[in-house]
Amino acid sequence: MNQEDKLSIIRDILLIDEREFAASIEKKINDLELSINVKDELSQKVNPIIDEKIAEFIKSMPNEFSSTITEALKQEIKNSQDEVVEVLFPILGKMVKRYVQHEMKMLSENINNQLNKTFSYRRFFGKAKSKVTGVKDSDLIIQKQLQPKIEQIIFIEKGSGIVLAEYSKEKTMDEDMVGGMLTAIKSFTEDAFKKENQDLNYIEYDHYHIHLQNFSSYYIAVLVSGAYNVIYKDRLEDRLLELTEKFIKPDILKNKTQLTEKIKVYFKDDSF
């Protein structure tokens, strides 16, 4: 056995374990590469961990992040109020409309139920009227509920806007301020149209209707609540024309107390 053979034997004895060890490492690396590079293999390993983490995150989110999210949302809404209103307005409008429709339907049904349970002369005549007009008797009752009501009558001097007389059952507005503002609005509108002899006749404000009856030196503003319609407008106009024709003389216009008394007596019963 020469020197070379001896060295070979020693190398075999020393390195055999290492080779096996290296082979096993190489196998493990291959296995790992397989699990990382092949999607299905990786999913099998990683998915349970991710699922667990997500479950933990969902569980802890309300506690840990709620204040931050609320603050961020608040800030965002504050910074873009116009956009928020723009988005919410149609939705709210639909909701309100649907609610009102629902409530009206309920009211109508309630009235129907009540009517079915009772019998009276009024009910008998109501039925008769309903048959003649073709309008459901419950609708007639609702209509009666929504009847227009005069809230305030103000006689206003044209131009100056000074109040000549005022009558109201319950005082809700300062007539001097209203007289001034209505006159300013009238002046502006009538000027803007640049056509002579045209008058502003009507203003709608929330659930109030302001009927304006124009005369040469003054105009009458009638604040009406309820269902102001063409028929009512016609009747109101007739009443106002009758009042002015019968009672309003130039000397009375200068006497606030007398004029107020005339209006008060004339409109004592405003159900016409």
Added chain:
Amino acid sequence: MTASKKIVLLGHFGVGKSSLIRRFVENEFSEDYIVTIGVHISKKTISINETDSASLIIWDIEGHDDVKKARASYLLGTHGFIYVVDLSRPVTFKNLETELSYLNEKFPKIPLKVVGNKKDLVTKQHIEQYSTILTPFIDYFTSAKTGNRVELLFSKLAKELL
């Protein structure tokens, strides 16, 4: 007895018409300038003597550098005018004589008070410098900021109107 009287304030932009009204009606003043668009109406009732009082309906109309540009319909039926100039800005009173002549011609019988406002911003020397334009016409030197002579202006005019 209470009589209602319409008073209209006239003058250039930013002379202090709204501030004078605010000082008189609410006894308040603000340095912020909010331009009047269209018209703003205020009301204050003041007693003239033991039996009579005046309900002043004050029309604060938007400022114009020329009184002819004021919406004519806002001036209809006015019982008294207050023409306001800004003492610190000569441009607001350089045509004072012409402006007042126009008003006197158009509304010959209507009482008119001419007011030099923002007195707190100018010195005596400054007023003297422009005395030839101001002295013959100005009835009251006022300050809406301090309230100086504001009440007096409105009460004197109210007395004239009754």
